[in-house]
């Protein structure tokens with residue numbers, strides 16, 4: 090189209106369009122003739138048969154006049170000229186064309202003008218790196234933000250929004266020394282996030298009215314030419330167009346959410362109540378393809394603790410859990426769950442009130458489904474599940490409903506989660522002693538607990554010991570159940586004999602002491618596990634200083650030997666009766682942690698037995714008599 094004319098028009102005259110920006114003030118009587126001559130330039134320009142000289146004069150005279158009509162026609166000419174010829178566009182920019190044309194996107198001008206100007210901007214953003222860079226350096230980002238802040242439900246303004254969105258996308262796609270972070274900050278400074286998030290909701294709400302209802306075809310120089318262009322560019326129908334815009338907005342939001350992880354300035358801007366609420370509202374409405382990306386953005390936002398409150402206040406937990414349920418069979422369900430579980434993990438970590446909220450929103454069965462698979466999502470689901478046990482009454486109620494205790498018991502088999510699972514069980518037991526103890530006393534349950542003790546490996550075992558100690562301290566019935574397990578004693582003997590870490594030995598001995606104390610018939614214990622190189626042999630070794638000479642270990646081992654062999658009781662104590670007044674020994678015993686532990690037993694035991702006076706077997710009896718037995722057994726207290 091008329092390239093000869095294009096080149097002959099002369100850049101200088103076009104660039105002086107700048108005076109048009111002021112043209113509104115001109116009331117020159119010449120404007121009518123100027124307008125018609127510009128119009129003829131425009132139409133002749135298309136045909137390519139315009140004499141060079143008159144073209145230049147025509148444009149020039151139009152510049153000084155500047156009525157609306159003239160401005161519009163000139164902008165169209167500019168667009169025509171620069172559309173086909175990149176080097177022409179670049180030259181036009183270099184001599185100062187960008188700020189001039191950009192000015193016509195302002196709300197002061199009629200929408201046809203703004204549309205032409207925004208078409209020019211579209212060209213700047215998509216034609217070459219150079220034009221885009223020049224556009225940005227002319228403070229183009231601000232113009233993009235202003236254009237985005239239009240009502241995309243109006244047919245005349247929707248293209249402005251679309252051009253702005255495409256422009257923002259191009260800026261982020263630009264390969265340049267300027268990082269995405271910098272562009273995010275620049276956009277934040279221009280106030281992009283509010284109009285951007287608003288546009289997302291508008292686009293979704295207006296799909297039917299605007300884009301489906303009012304499609305028109307017009308000739309190229311008609312007022313809606315821009316609309317046509319823009320539709321052809323997307324090459325899709327109304328719904329697809331809306332989808333395209335949505336996707337663009339979401340991709341931009343994703344960039345911001347990514348950057349916000351490391352940039353607190355950007356994070357602050359994204360993390361406003363208004364923006365976050367809009368994003369989550371969008372999550373409720375989006376279809377799967379877009380939703381996946383949006384969930385990813387929300388996940389990024391949840392990475393920093395400073396946004397968790399605002400996310401929570403925007404109902405994030407409830408919305409995410411609902412999506413988890415609704416999209417369970419969607420094509421993208423794996424990826425969605427991935428984002429959602431990580432987000433929930435970030436939200437719920439270390440915060441009971443959020444754990445409670447998640448439980449009430451119905452997250453427990455969703456987590457349990459993952460827990461039973463081999464999915465890598467377990468690493469997010471299981472910690473949340475394990476935390477639930479200590480997150481308050483309503484959480485526990487829901488755990489009961491979903492058989493949470495059995496789940497924890499199954500988790501005891503998992504080397505990576507057995508410690509957390511046992512912690513959960515303990516915490517639950519402490520909060521609801523009677524009911525949980527009853528459950529734990531079921532044969533399968535107690536077997537799971539014992540198996541965990543017997544089969545767990547090195548590091549895990551050491552971490553578990555503290556918890557088992559607590560368990561034996563809290564529940565005498567469970568402790569009694571331990572004392573019936575040969576495997577338990579074998580494991581204790583084995584670990585006592587091999588592990589040289591004093592703290593491990595001490596914990597083992599303390600547990601052993603509780604278990605032996607709890608056994609209704611200690612004589613049998615000796616018969617079964619005591620003889621030869623078995624438990625008793627190991628204990629005797631330790632009592633003679635085999636435990637690296639640690640005093641506590643030696644003393645504790647002696648105490649247990651006494652429990653196991655009541656008949657031999659006087660032997661170790663016999664000599665001490667005489668030395669009762671010897672202070673060092675006495676002090677050593679008083680300082681030993683074993684006394685403290687025993688007090689703990691009595692207290693813990695009586696909590697349980699107090700609540701369940703009718704509880705079976707001899708457990709409660711043993712607990713209540715234990716302190717007495719112990720007092721009698723201690724020779725240095727003078728009971729002999």
Ligand SMILES: *[C@@H]1O[C@H](CO)[C@@H](O)[C@H](O)[C@H]1NC(C)=O
Nearest residue numbers: 092093096174175176177180
């Ligand atoms: C593009 O415009 C330049 C002037 O800026 C001119 O020299 C060149 O011939 C034009 N190219 C075409 C293909 O018209």
Ligand SMILES: *[C@@H]1O[C@H](CO)[C@@H](O)[C@H](O)[C@H]1NC(C)=O
Nearest residue numbers: 292293294295296297298301
């Ligand atoms: C859009 O139209 C479809 C049917 O064409 C309808 O199901 C949907 O509810 C409409 N959406 C809105 C926001 O009006």
Ligand SMILES: *[C@@H]1O[C@H](CO)[C@@H](O)[C@H](O)[C@H]1NC(C)=O
Nearest residue numbers: 350351353356392393394395
């Ligand atoms: C969260 O943000 C704070 C301050 O904005 C920052 O100091 C901290 O390192 C961030 N934490 C993470 C995990 O990124």
Ligand SMILES: *[C@@H]1O[C@H](CO)[C@@H](O)[C@H](O)[C@H]1NC(C)=O
Nearest residue numbers: 398401438439440441442443
């Ligand atoms: C947990 O979340 C609540 C809001 O539900 C908040 O007020 C509280 O500060 C959070 N606690 C911690 C430890 O982050």
